[in-house]
Amino acid sequence: MPQTDFSELPSPPSRAAPPGFAFINSYAALPANFFSRQGPVPVANPRLIRFNQELASELGIDWQVLDPPTLASIFSGNLMPSGAEPIAMAYAGHQFGQFVPQLGDGRAILLGEVIDRSGMRRDIQLKGAGRTAYSRGGDGRAAVGPVLREYLVGEAMHALGIAATRALAAVATGETVVRERGLPGAILTRVAASHVRVGTFEYFAARRDLGAVKRLADYVIERHYPDLKAAEHPYLELLRSVAARQAKLVASWMHVGFIHGVMNTDNMTVSGETIDFGPCAFMDGYDPETVFSSIDGVGRYKFANQPPAAQWNLARFAETLLPLMDSDANRAAAAANEVIAAFADQFEELWLSGMCAKLGLFTREAEDLELVSAWLELMQRNQCDYTLTFRRLCDAVEAGGAAEAQLCASLVHPGEYQQWAPRWRSRLAREPQTAKERAASMRKVNPAFIPRNHRIEQAITAAIERDDFAPFEELQLVLARPFEDQKGFEAYAAAPQPAERVLQTFCGT
Secondary structure, three states: OOOOOOOOOOOOOOOOEOOOEOOOOOHHHOOHHHEEEOOOOOOOOOEEEEEOHHHHHHOOOOHHHOOHHHHHHHOOOOOOOOOOOOEEEOOOEEEOOEEEOOOOOOOEEEEEEEEOOOOOEEEEEEEOEOOOOOOOOOOOEEEHHHHHHHHHHHHHHHHOOOOEOEEEEEEEEEEEEEOOOEEEEEEEEEEEOOOOEHHHHHHHHHOOOHHHHHHHHHHHHHHHOHHHHHOOOHHHHHHHHHHHHHHHHHHHHHHHOEEOOOOOHHHOEOOOOEOOOOOOEEOOEOOOOOOOEOOOOOOOOOHHHHHHHHHHHHHHHHHHHHHHHOOOHHHHHHHHHHHHHHHHHHHHHHHHHHHHHHOOOOOOOOOHHHHHHHHHHHHHHOOOEHHHHHHHHHHHHHHOHHHHHHHHHOOOOHHHHHHHHHHHHHHHOOOOOOHHHHHHHHHOOOOOOOOOHHHHHHHHHHHHHHOOOHHHHHHHHHHOOOOOOOOOOHHHHOOOOHHHOOOOEOOOO
16 A cells, blocks of 8 residues: 555553543644644533533543533533644535535534544544634534434434444533524534544545545545555545445434435545434434425435435545546546445345344345335335334234234224235244244334434423423433333334424534
8 A cells, every 4th residue: 555654643641631531633643734723712601411421431531530510611612621632624525416615614623532442543522612714604603402413313323323423512601602593502522433524535636635635545544444554456445445334324324214414525424424413303204205404405315315325425535536546547437436336236235134124034035125115115105103113013023913903003004014914924934033032133123212303302492491401311311222112201202293293404503
């Protein structure tokens, strides 16, 4: 591999640097055109809303020595931990298909990186920390609603087993943020494997700075794909590896009915994590045409379009790497096109495997795709709640009888289930598990609880209107165990009543 030496990324110190962090900042060691050095803008009266103690311990943060006011000061940006090198990262991006050559962290400050207890390097970033060099006229702040939404959805995704950025802390700022009206301000502390995006590569490629593209690619390989350093064609293999992670990620979204809502290239990480939970949502009633985002007027990122949207983004990523792949432009393009073309089959294999597991099928047969497709079409025609109906199928496969009758009663046209079920039962009969074993396996992939849009809105409303964070806390508690039947919390699994339905979600800016 051509050498840009990131093999000597610094090792963690033997003990945490006071107050409680052990920052090791490799991205801040990159050239100055990769970021802007600046600290968070102080806030008036920081107050800790929630601190993720479990995640803090995982990150090796010695949080026990820090009292709540100190934690609030750190995670609002008022107190800078020892060893932090605060920066705002530069990047570009295609937003709804239109290229914007400079975006960047307009309201986020990367404090630094830590090595967690598993040896993985992770970013710690404040979101809503004030204006930066990339704010483009914005105030750089966040309101409490988007902060609570991102906290809830990010942690729920993690509990569901889906790669996602995580929430370390939420802090109220004691200041008002002006949007359509005055709203209480807040700051989220976000943790990610890194914040390098497809748009980061586009930023340098648009400036024809091939040296910076190479430097960034080598950095990403060292940080996320170190096995590629010995590859004959490392930059082609980088494209292939990122494509594989994106196929897995988007398939996992589809399995639980998640709609990202704003799949721009600046919201696609090369680490393969879900990032930015603004106009996102989980479907209630199954419909592949579902759009929640208030800024997606044409349905570019509707539920069914997420796989091709990811493929389109990967093509933009490939374009930035072409000069590094091969000195012959035609050979580079041919190799990249092969990777991009393979994405559709790669995604479908992962998607079908997961969907079969949701139906209790753990071996594979030729007719499985048709069986899954027929089930989804049935769900759409019957206006089925995506999460509840799959969960009821777990009961039906184990108990039959009354459980199957309950499932049928939830359908607009119950006869359609009675036509489809014999084919499903016949297929299940060729599986090795008992009914009880199969149901248990199905319950591990069909959640009982998701971040229902109306529940999130109820938690946000309580926080904004009454400064009441109890609904947020309870919802967070329930979502931490999505696959368990939690006695006393059954209402959180229920679909919204007509008056409770949330039809649009909004960007946090």
